[in-house]
Amino acid sequence: MRFAPGVRRFAIPTFAAAAVLSVLAPPLSVVALAVGGFVAWFFRDPDRRPSGPGxxxxxxxxxxxxxxxxxxxxxxxxxxxxxxxxxxxxxxxxxxxxxxxxxxxxxxxxxxxxxxxxxxxxxxxxxxxxxxxxxxxxxxxxxxxxxxxxxxxxxxxxxxxxxxxxxxxxxxxxxxxxxxxxxxxxxxxxxxxxxxxxxxx
CATH class of the missing domain: 2.70.70 (Glucose Permease (Domain IIA))
Known part of the structure; x- marks a missing residue:
């Protein structure tokens, strides 16, 4: 899957926080992982082709x-x-x-x-x-x-x-x-x- 530029700026800190929280507060790490997953999904960049002329x-x-x-x-x-x-x-x-x-x-x-x-x-x-x-x-x-x-x-x-x-x-x-x-x-x-x-x- 291709992602738009900038995804690292938002996703990496979130996933890093999830790693830390997995030790300090495991339930919160699940939330951080979910947020990180949403950010990555938000920045998705699928291939597209025109469906016709115009x-x-x-x-x-x-x-x-x-x-x-x-x-x-x-x-x-x-x-x-x-x-x-x-x-x-x-x-x-x-x-x-x-x-x-x-x-x-x-x-x-x-x-x-x-x-x-x-x-x-x-x-x-x-x-x-x-x-x-x-x-x-x-x-x-x-x-x-x-x-x-x-x-x-x-x-x-x-x-x-x-x-x-x-x-x-x-x-x-x-x-x-x-x-x-x-x-x-x-x-x-x-x-x-x-x-x-x-x-x-």
Whole structure:
């Protein structure tokens, strides 16, 4: 099983504590082991492949936002604690800019989460400009982008992860309209696999 970067920072201290507690307080060592196991499971990073042509989901979770922003559509996916938290590139393109924006840590499913800490990744695609946003949630405290300015992205490539909760948005290229969307609010998606939008060629 592959794990996202950062798993050691959380899992190793927990498992070390379990080893110490196995001598000092065996019942507590069981709790520490369970916590360590949960942390390792949370940072799991399974392989994914797109299920068809089109824009793939940037995250595991439920569609929580679909709205028009100027000439583009935004689709937001809320990740709960049981979802894989490694994010994927919805499309191929070139990274134009990676911007960290400090902010609050409000629940990622609320409308107020627009003010949360986030990392915006501007991407130039064959269909025009697009953007990916990794948004921290109430319990998330670190966003880890894997990509840098000038990097070429492939569709479904790993682009980052967020520690413990949050939301991932994709601002679709301007050539995509509502008629191209294949999802609705409340739908469950899998990062790098589920198709969010597609156009007839």
């Amino acid at each position: 824009v793939v989901s940037p995250a595991d979770g439920r569609v929580s936002v679909i709205r028009k922003e100027g000439e583009q559509l935004r689709v937001g996916v809320f990740m709960n604690v049981t979802d894989v938290h490694v994010n994927r590139a919805p499309f191929a393109g070139r990274v134009e800019r990676v911007t960290h924006r400090p902010g609050k840590h409000l629940p990622a499913f609320s409308k107020e989460s627009e003010r949360n800490e986030r990392v915006d990744i501007d991407v130039a695609t064959d269909e025009g400009p697009a953007e990916l946003s990794l948004i921290a949630g109430a319990f998330a405290r670190r966003i880890h982008p894997y990509v840098e300015r000038g990097e070429e992205l492939s569709r479904a490539q790993r682009i980052g992860h967020i520690d413990f909760g949050s939301r991932a948005d994709v601002l679709l290229p301007p050539t995509y309209g509502r008629e191209d969307l294949l999802v609705e609010e409340g739908d469950r998606l899998r990062a790098g696999e589920s198709i969010v939008a597609a156009q007839e060629r």
